[in-house]
Amino acid sequence: MTESKPPIRVRFAPSPTGHLHVGNARTALFNWLFARGQKGSFILRIEDTDVERSQADFERQLLEDIRWLGLDWDEGPDVGGLHGPYRQSERTDIYRKHGMKLVESGHAYYCFCTPLELEADRKTALSQRRQPRYSGKCRQLSREEVSRRRQAGEPASTRLKIPEEVLSFPDLVHGLTRFSPDAIGDFILLRPGGQPAYNFAVVVDDHLMQISHVIRGDDHISNTPRQVAVYRALGWELPQFAHLSTILAGDRTRLSKRHGATSVDHFREMGLLPEAITNYLALLGWSAADGVTEILSREQLTAQFSLAHIIKSPAVFDLQKLFWLNRHYMKGSPLERLVKLSLPVLRSAGYLGEQVGKETEQWLELVLGAVLKNVDHLSQLPDPVRLIFHFDGREAVQAEENKDVIESEDSRRVVDSFCQRVAAAGELDSDKFRALISEVRNETGQKGKNLFHPIRVALTGRTSGPEMDKLVPIFEQGAKLSLPNPVKNCAERAREFARFALKGAAD
């Protein structure tokens, strides 16, 4: 007699209070990887019981961020499913029903204490250095009194009776975790309005949605005994728990906005690739079985992911390592895709207009091919690309860093020879450029650095940049496009530079 295992079902249950932060993104990813690797289901549930803080627009942003990361869900608020609705705000009746059941079975009771009273109790407890927990005042109320006060319309919340027994649960990453009930007060299940409190809603939902594994942040560890109490009161079986460590910032405090870019949408705006982000996030608290491999595709990740290799200690978020992975994935990415992704950045830098034609996109592939290895992410593009769109012969000649090129006899001869030839050459391509260079070499006797450096300065105004034979076709073809910042071709550049350089030399 083989007992068939219940299907793997996991969920990601964010509150719609803003964009997806890296901590949550990592939780979502681990759930997703586990589901996909185990041929299970990944469920998205929106925890919007706090009506004041939840907004429809935030939910939209959240879904967008998760989807952009490449995580898809099998059941959720937008796609539906057998265990819906998937928004807690639409499940109030369900919570109310289970709350009533608990009151009837004697596991819960109505509490008439006002927030003001409770706050006062809390304060005195704190001032007496006592544990601030609910006194259980309303536990003793007689049936009659309760129904009388309820009928009089007095607002009542519903509280769970915490039993006098150790509340423990096995955790897949932390092992058996136990809590003494002394530290836990009778907490609120339902607010007077009937809206559920978090610790109640999660349990009801996770059970009804048949969640097999609850994988979430370890900030929920201390909440788990409360939830265990709810499971017991309802006579439900516990799911498997796996609590993931926190992601910290470099100063070892919880990662937050003040630490800079920490949300998925921000990373998207920076032009980071989603596969770089998921790869990086996977490395935070998890490692491949061989302990060595760090670059893992989405497929490798799902195939290799295992809860057994999750680490317990918190991890510090390291942007540098994310950038390293991003550079890696940019290198392996088709230029066509990267061009599309960099359009907004180049546009807002003023280098592109609203309409970008096919030829321009093809030309941009050349541009990216030349400068990509100089950037961590796409939004750094405007800087290395500047020398393509901006060239001013006077500035180039006057620039301090170019002084030695202007002043040295040898390099002036190179510039001179080169500029004359360019003027006569017509349109250049890499081959023609190389041929021209070797003519200059023969004429001036300069080679290597002494040959290329003056030419680089003459054509770009800079002492460093991408390889010249990549740059030349970019200049030439770029000049034929109509762009907000017209690109000057080699002949124009050389002419401008020569004019100012010669003038300076005449003195």
Next chain:
RNA sequence: GGCGCUAUCGUCUAGGGGUGAGGACGUGAGAUUCUCAAUCUCAAAACCCGGGUUCGAUUCCCGGUAGCGCUGCCA
């Protein structure tokens, strides 16, 4: 304050009663290249502290310390 979680190079991590404590990011040096970058090679860099168990602990146990979390009619 109480309770809980955590502790290996600067950072992410592997490992585990006897190891030259492995890898990666970053850093430094060198090689290559027309420059920068990229690339390649090499190097420096760690078991939080104190007790216990043990022939032997970085590893197991206890305590301390530090960080983080919970202690809400937030989630």
